[in-house]
Amino acid sequence: GAGVSQSPSNKVTEKGKDVELRCDPISGHTALYWYRQRLGQGLEFLIYFQGNSAPDKSGLPSDRFSAERTGESVSTLTIQRTQQEDSAVYLCASSLSPAGGGTEAFFGQGTRLTVV
C-alpha cells in the first residue's frame, strides 16, 4: 500500500480481555517498530523487528505484551488481560532499513485503545 496501515483505528475493550492490534508496513520495508503514546506524553518504544533477526523487545512493559512479525510482512501486537493503564494510542512505523542517518521511519495513524 501507499503507507503504513493500522487496524482497528479505535478499540474499546473491557478490563481483563485480550486485544490484538495489526500493522501493515510499507511493502519492502525491512524494519518495523511499535510505539505507545499515552495522553499528553511522548512516544514510548515497545518493540523493533528487523528482517528475520531476533526482535528487540526491550521496550515491552510487561509479559502481557507480545508481538509477532513473519518475515517482512504484517505485524500483530497482542495485549493480554488488558488493564486501564494500557489505554493509549499504539503507533506502528516502518523503514527501508534501521532508522537513523538518512533513513526515514514512516508512521501509521495508530490504534486508539481504551480499556474500560
Next chain:
Amino acid sequence: GNSVTQMEGPVTLSEEAFLTINCTYTATGYPSLFWYVQYPGEGLQLLLKATKADDKGSNKGFEATYRKETTSFHLEKGSVQVSDSAVYFCALISGSARQLTFGSGTQLTVLP
C-alpha cells in the same frame, strides 16, 4: 541512556508570528536528530532532520540547527500559518539503538 526534553505546550500564536520550539537532548555517541509533525487526524510525518553537528535541517519554512555544544535542536519558523497547527515532536537516534527516542510533543495552535 538517550532522552529528549521538549518545550512544554501548548503554544498559541497569531498567524505570521515567529515560532521557536525548544528541544535539548542527552545521548551516547553522535545522534541523528529529527523533528516529526502530527497534523490533526493524521500519522506522524518527518518534518526535517540533521545527522551531524552544525547541520541545518529545513522543510516547509521550518528550520533546526544541530548544536552539539548546547545539545540542542530548536525548531524555528519565521512566519507561521494556520495550517501549521499540529503537534511537533523532537526525536533522536544514537549509538547502537535502532529505535527513535521522542520528546513529549508540543501542541501548536495558530490563530487567524
